[in-house]
Amino acid sequence: MNMSFGLFQEQTLKLVMTPELRQAITILQYSALDLRSYLQDQAAENPVIELQEISAAVETPMEQKPTPEIDWKELISNRATGDYSLARSESTYNPLDHVHAPSSNLYQHLKEQLGYTKGLTRGQRKIALFLIGNLDEKGYLEIETEEASRQLGVDLEEVEDMLSLIQHFDPVGVAARNLQECLLLQLQHTGLDDEKTVQVIEQHLDDLAQNRFSRIAEKLKIDLQEVQTIADLVRSLNPRPGAAFNQTETRFVMPDVTVEKVEGEYVVLVNESSTPRLTISRFYESMLKQTNSESEARQFIQDKMNAAMWLAKSIEQRRLTLLRVMQAIVEKQIDFFEHGVDRLKPMTQKEIAERVGLHESTVSRATSNKYVQTPRGVFELKYFFTSALSTANGDAASSESVKRRIKALVDAEDRSRPLSDQKLTELLAKEGIEISRRTVAKYREELMIPSSAKRKRYA
Structure with a gap:
């Protein structure tokens, strides 16, 4: 074999992941709250970026419209324009700000009760606080x-006495040594x-x-x-x-x-109220326009300005992708929105990707860790992608609708004769759903x- 060094010309094709492309992919898979946190980090690193809080979602009709050419510099300027504008006088009320938080933890709750207990010495209180x-x-x-x-360094009897005291505090059953x-x-x-109930707990809890x-x-x-009565009592305890x-x-x-139903049509609204709007600092914008600015400072500002505009493009691309994907899901699952989970159709990410002209991996990122609010509740976007089960008439049923049917059959069963998995399989087969035990x-x-066996009741 002859081996030698040389210069050769070769033409190859390969994918290059630029930092901007990686940023766009990362932003696409962020949820609304994650995107908010990411923008705050970017604003801390890039002095050109300023964030403005907004309080309403951008409404977009379901029908496809040609995407207009967007002036990104104008979009991220301090003056809101076009469909992206929001009145600054709008309320920024957030109901989550008024959610009540627990006022104390278990230690504080028991310590407070200990403080109300009279007749204890300082040593006894020390033992009780140690146990708590x-x-x-x-x-x-x-x-x-x-x-x-x-x-x-105290007698065991003193510790047992204080433990017994704490066990009479609220909540009942606290400070127990075992179940x-x-x-x-x-x-x-x-x-x-009573004697029998105590015996069941002490000797037959596993049974x-x-x-x-x-x-x-x-x-x-x-x-x-009588065993069933005891079981019901024990299971009512905490x-x-x-x-x-x-x-x-x-x-x-x-x-x-x-997703909202407006005049008989389902409209998709992209929620942007939780994400601050990216704008350019007027101070740095004016510095960039000054002709006497030092070249290094001007280049620094220009680089940061370009980074901000690319970030704005990535955010807008995320919005449009999410919109198109959700529109395709609504079109495919229109029976679900009209009639409920029982009419949920089997659907794959590949089907949606073909509908919107995107790669399957892009659809996967667009639906990852994201939720949609619908007239039928809040669902994770991944919820709509379910496997298919064949039916007797040749149609397909989604796994979620089958689960819902299994739950309905179990809820309606006679608890003295609960349905086995084989019986559930037979009942589903009678309804045309072909599924294995x-x-x-x-x-x-x-x-x-x-x-x-565990659902069976004797009374």
Whole structure:
């Protein structure tokens, strides 16, 4: 083999991902709230960018219109123009600003009750506060009383006394050491701690969870109806008494698109009220026009101006893409909007991509982590893309409509004789839906419906 160095001319074709293209792709897959955060970051990095809050969505009719040539510099100037203008006097009222937040956590709630308890010494209060501080988010005691006694240097009896005191605080069942103790504390509080119920909780809690009522009835020498009554009582108790005070971050869904029915026609509205409008700083715009500006400063401002205009183009492209995709979804799923989930059709991203003339990956990014508000509720855009199941007449049914039908059949069943997965399969087949028993079981589990054995009732 001969090997040598040389210069050769070769023509190749390859895709180059420029920073601007990557930015446009990133912006397309952002939700409304993510886009808002991204714009704020860009404004912090680019001094040319200024953000103006707006309070209304841009209304766009469903019928396709030719996209007009847009003067991007004019679009991002301080003077709002065309269909993008909004009255500055419009209200900026946001109902989420008035959502009530929890006033205290579990520790503060119990500490406040401890403060109202009279007759305690300083040492006893110290022990009680230590125990309260060792409760987990569900309200259970995470530390052994022996370990607490050792760490505090006090007698075990004193720790047990303070634990007993805390267990009588609100919420009922708090500071329990395990699930059985938590349930028993609640029964004692209500006065329903009869011998058989206590035995079920202490000895047969796992059987109760698995609906093995026959085994419990045999062990305790009682009938199935009495076991069912005990089961209903135990299941009415709260296994996580401290969870109500767990202050996790509240997450709100901000619809990216709204679909409204106006005079018999469905209109798509792109929600831009949550996203500030990008504008150019008049100060830097005037500096750019000054002829005596230093060349380096002028070049810096010009680069930042170009970056701002490209960002505006990317935002507008995101809006138009989202609009076209949602219009195609509405056209395809018009029966869903008219009649409900039962009429949801099977649909793939490839179908929508072909309808709007986009790549399938673009449709995937446009629908990722985005929500639409419709007359039938708020849905994730991915909700409309469902697999197809064949029917007896040759048509296709969506997986979501089949799940809804399974839930309806289970809700209407006789609980003393619950429907098995095989019986559900047969009932769906009579309705013309061809589906396997395994698929029924999978859909039932996705709907968080227990098996027929666990749904069975004896009274």
